[in-house]
Amino acid sequence: MKNDLSARAGFKDTIPTLSGYIGVGLAFGIVAKAAGLNVLMITLMSAITYSGAAQFVIVSMLLAGSSFSAIVLSVFLLSARMLLMGMTVAPFMKKESLFRNVIIGSLLTDETFALSMNKLNYTNRQLSFDWLNTSNLVAYLTWIISSGIGGALGSLIPNPNQFGLDFAFIAMFIGLLYLQVAADRTIDRRLQVIMILITLVLVYVGMIFVPSNLLLILVTLIGCGLGVLLKHAFF
Incomplete structure (x- = not known):
């Protein structure tokens, strides 16, 4: 590219x-x-x-x-x-x-x-x-x-x-x-890897409790929020 x-x-x-x-x-x-x-x-x-x-x-x-x-x-x-x-x-x-x-x-x-x-x-x-x-x-x-x-x-x-x-x-x-x-x-490579792992965990846990048609939206919003917090706090 x-x-x-x-x-x-x-x-x-x-x-x-x-x-x-x-x-x-x-x-x-x-x-x-x-x-x-x-x-x-x-x-x-x-x-x-x-x-x-x-x-x-x-x-x-x-x-x-x-x-x-x-x-x-x-x-x-x-x-x-x-x-x-x-x-x-x-x-x-x-x-x-x-x-x-x-x-x-x-x-x-x-x-x-x-x-x-x-x-x-x-x-x-x-x-x-x-x-x-x-x-x-x-x-x-x-x-x-x-x-x-x-x-x-x-x-x-x-x-x-x-x-x-x-x-x-x-x-x-x-x-x-x-x-x-x-x-x-x-974006710091470490933060990217951390957010990938967090997203995987959120999806895995979310599949147990949240309907699949809402899961992606919820994980996106939560993941973005956590990503912003981690970036400003540690990176």
């Missing part, structure tokens, strides 16, 4: 993350096909909802016969974390128009957010619309195409997890986390 913030750089920087979109997109398409959705419905859901976790929840709730309002509420709670991510990216887009900010926010994902935070380490804390919009669009199109292909292959691969496709996102985030820690010189 370099300090180039052009659209071409956005495309190149996003390529290493696409394995996650492809793996989980295929898995979603296969699962949705097994649940009775056709390829067109699967593709449209990926284009409109555009949230891997939420789409899996929608399919499972449809199979369970859940009400429309329950599905909408569950998807909202599961995707509420994007509000935090959008507010984090917003200061770097303040020179752009409202319309461009809406475009960026609409297509922002966990992966492109993590990628943009890592990019800041190489660009003197700067982002551009061309770079981030290209990254978002590449990820968006890859997700739609992958889930559509997964739906088409649904009858041929009844259990996508046997190929390890469900681990693709996890592996991608581990890689992004490593790159972030390795490249970030603005």
